[in-house]
Amino acid sequence: MIVAERKPLDEIVEFIKDCKKILVVGCNECVTVCYAGGKKEVAVLASALKMAFIKEGRELEVTEVTLERQCDQEYLEEIRDSIDQYDAVISMACGVGVQFMAEKYLSIPIYPALNTLFMGVTEERGVWAERCQGCGQCILGQTAGICPISRCAKRLLNGPCGGSTKGKCEINKELDCAWQLIIDRLKELGRLDDYEKLIPIKDWSTERSGGPRRIVREDLQQ
Amino acid sequence: MRLAYPDTIRIIRLPCTGKVDVIHMMDAFQKGADGVYVAGCLEGECHFLTGNLRARKRVEYAKKLLDEIGVGGERLEMYNIAASDGPRFAEVAREMDEKIRAIGPSPIKTMLQKMKTIHTVAVEGA
Numbered sequence: 329m330i331v332a333e334r335k336p337l338d339e340i341v342e343f344i345k346d347c348k349k350i351l352v353v354g355c356n357e358c359v360t361v362c363y364a365g366g367k368k369e370v371a372v373l374a375s376a377l378k379m380a381f382i383k384e385g386r387e388l389e390v391t392e393v394t395l396e397r398q399c400d401q402e403y404l405e406e407i408r409d410s411i412d413q414y415d416a417v418i419s420m421a422c423g424v425g426v427q428f429m430a431e432k433y434l435s436i437p438i439y440p441a442l443n444t445l446f447m448g449v450t451e452e453r454g455v456w457a458e459r460c461q462g463c464g465q466c467i468l469g470q471t472a473g474i475c476p477i478s479r480c481a482k483r484l485l486n487g488p489c490g491g492s493t494k495g496k497c498e499i500n501k502e503l504d505c506a507w508q509l510i511i512d513r514l515k516e517l518g519r520l521d522d523y524e525k526l527i528p529i530k531d532w533s534t535e536r537s538g539g540p541r542r543i544v545r546e547d548l549q550q
Numbered sequence: 551m552r553l554a555y556p557d558t559i560r561i562i563r564l565p566c567t568g569k570v571d572v573i574h575m576m577d578a579f580q581k582g583a584d585g586v587y588v589a590g591c592l593e594g595e596c597h598f599l600t601g602n603l604r605a606r607k608r609v610e611y612a613k614k615l616l617d618e619i620g621v622g623g624e625r626l627e628m629y630n631i632a633a634s635d636g637p638r639f640a641e642v643a644r645e646m647d648e649k650i651r652a653i654g655p656s657p658i659k660t661m662l663q664k665m666k667t668i669h670t671v672a673v674e675g676a
Contacts, residue, residue, distance in 0.1 A: 337618040368573065372615070375576035379619050382580075382661050 329358035330422040331456045332442040343439040347415035354394035355421035365420030367394040398425025464534025472513035479506035485527045551636035555643035568601025582659035585650035
């Protein structure tokens with residue numbers, strides 16, 4: 329899922345400092361799972377903003393709404409009838425949702441409440457870690473399900489660098505060496521011969537460095 | 551046990567402090583509470599095993615948030631009191647009452663009262 333975390337409160341207050349009536353919109357998907365922008369977090373942020381305003385002797389009217397997702401047209405449509413009454417909207421979705429809402433509702437300023445970070449997993453409750461960089465050329469089949477693009481600090485494709493020590497990365501000693509993990513897993517699977525097969529030079533054009541990406545499926549278009 | 555404790559305390563009863571969520575603590579301050587404390591069972595004695603531990607973590611989170619807002623995280627505390635420990639309950643109530651009196655009234659409460667007066671005056675003037 330996409331993992332994000334809430335911006336510092338003063339940054340959010342700065343966005344809406346001249347507003348009297350705002351809408352805070354949450355998202356029921358990724359940001360709910362990483363406890364950043366779901367229904368509960370919307371309630372807490374709304375309360376915090378109201379108190380921040382009351383402290384300055386001002387009133388802030390806040391409406392709270394949590395949409396199923398903010399990255400699909402149908403769900404964003406749900407607020408079309410009510411959105412015009414607000415001075416601003418704070419979206420607690422990931423960067424994707426904030427942008428899509430801003431594309432749809434042009435006359436209202438949409439502000440982000442979160443800093444979106446990465447595509448990752450819940451390693452344990454309260455701990456989220458990056459797993460995928462969206463490079464567009466998945467080699468997980470050859471690396472026993474461990475991605476060297478997202479988990480190796482140097483994004484090496486054919487084995488560890490000379491700095492890999494006791495299974496830890498030389499760039500960040502708290503990180504596991506991705507290639508050590510790959511070799512260990514291949515050994516367990518009895519597929520260490522796969523390690524000898526060279527992964528060719530990567531075509532980075534499918535990655536973000538090739539420009540913003542788009543997929544068109546003509547068979548699905550209306 | 552008929553022990554006396556300050557009358558400034560309003561008790562909200564719960565089956566377990568594990569039921570307390572961050573929003574409840576925020577709501578209390580938003581409505582003008584000067585101080586809030588969460589009294590859970592002794593650690594290791596939670597009937598539901600980890601309810602009081604979760605409450606503690608939530609209290610810590612809410613304290614940080616209250617600091618960010620400017621209300622002051624020191625107005626919120628977590629205590630662990632055995633269910634049968636009446637004297638400790640009264641002691642904690644006195645301790646919290648004293649502490650909050652020393653810190654002073656909540657800026658939210660002060661402002662809410664001021665805003666109500668301004669509002670009333672404006673309406674009367676019109």
